[in-house]
Amino acid sequence: MEIILGKTSGFCAGVKNAVENAQKEVEKTKGITYCLGELVHNKQVVEELESKGLKTIENIEEAKSKTIIRAHGVPKRVYQTAEKMGIELIDLTCPKVKKIHNLVEEYSNNKYFVFCIGNSKHPEIIGIQGFGNKNFYVIETLEDIENAITKLEQSNLKKLLVISQTTFNSKKFDIIINNIKQNLPANIELEIHNTICKATELRQKETEELSKTVDLMIIIGGKNSSNTNKLYEIASNNCKKAIFIQTKQDIDLNLIKDIQKIGIMAGASTPKNSVNDVIKYLQEKGN
Ligand code: SF4
Known part of the structure; x- marks a missing residue:
């Protein structure tokens, strides 16, 4: 059995930065470090950090000391x-998301209406809207x-500004843009x-290409991870x-019986060790 792991698989720069800095912070802090929302959409990563003192909260009002802002970012009112x-904030908002915040603020102040293409319930969009x-208006x-x-x-x-969630599907983005223009x-x-993150675009492209060449495609990541769900769709x-x-x-295991070629891709919030675990397991159980 041949296993091909996508080169763009796993942590993106924004998530890597958030996880590494959160790790440093929980080690440095004696007691609890708060995190506003799940640090990343990955159960194992969050559980490991929580065992070291990270406490996930849903509202800033629950914070009692230093609080981490995750890579997705938060609405402006949270800072206020x-x-x-x-409360001291450790702002780990991805710079690419920050750029969108600045863009939306600047254009809104300059009397632009904003269309944001993405999932209205996703924390990144809630942050951007803020x-x-x-x-x-959010266009899904x-x-x-x-x-x-x-x-x-x-x-x-x-005047109208159109932007996108960083993890939106680029093909769907183009279709929506054409329709808006018409x-x-x-x-x-x-x-x-086009504020779709390059890392997302490359990962989606590689997933599409790899999926066409294998007998089974395995997507690894948190079920609540937007970018991983999109990889699965592709x-x-x-x-x-x-x-x-x-x-x-x-x-x-019935699924991998008689399979010759397996492709693997992991979402932006999936740690390396989860991917390695899957590969090792397939190698042990495969033919
Ligand atoms: S997918 Fe891109 S924008 Fe989103 S956190 Fe990762 S690097 Fe930042």
């Missing part, structure tokens, strides 16, 4: 609340465009910033057999 509470104002699918344009028209603003009133000035569209697992325990 922490300041009022006298740097804008009421003239902000083509069906949302009509409503988004209605909101833009109701606002009476004549339906946008001619008097609206349009500015598009793998399923390009390989007859694709599975999404969190750990090696999730592998049904």
Whole structure:
């Protein structure tokens, strides 16, 4: 059995930075270090850090001392609340997400309406929205465009900025952009910033290419990880057999019977040791 691991698999720069710095912080701090939301969408990584003193909280109001802001970032009001509470923040927001915060703040102040392409419930989008104002609309699918344009028209603003969640599917982004262009009133000035992270784009591209050449595609990552879910979607569209697992325990051994070539790709928040565990397990159990 041949196992091919995607070169772009695993931790991206933003997650690596967040995990390494959180590790340093929990080791340095005697007692609890708070983290606003799960540090990364990966159970094993979070559990390991929690065993060393990291405490995940859902609201900044629950913080009693130093609090980590994870790579996804948070809305502006969180910084303001922490300041009022006298809470020191360890800001591990990915620089690429920070750039989007600055972009949204600047354009919103300059009377632009903002369309943000992504998942409205994802913490990154909630954070980004928190740097804008009421003239902000999240587009998840083509069906949302009509409503988004209605909101833009109701606002009476004549300028539109379009951005994206960093982990959005690039092909879907292009389709949505084309549709916006076709339906946008001619008097609206349009500015598009493709803010999909390069790391995401490369990983998605490699997943697509690899999926086409193997008999089974295994995607490793947290079930609540947006970028890993997208990898699975891409793998399923390009390989007859694709599975999404969190750990090696999730592998049904019947699936790997008679398989010649397995492709593996891991999401941006999946640590190396989880990937190595899966590979070792496949090598032991495979033919
Ligand atoms: S996927 Fe890109 S933008 Fe998101 S945390 Fe990683 S490096 Fe940053």
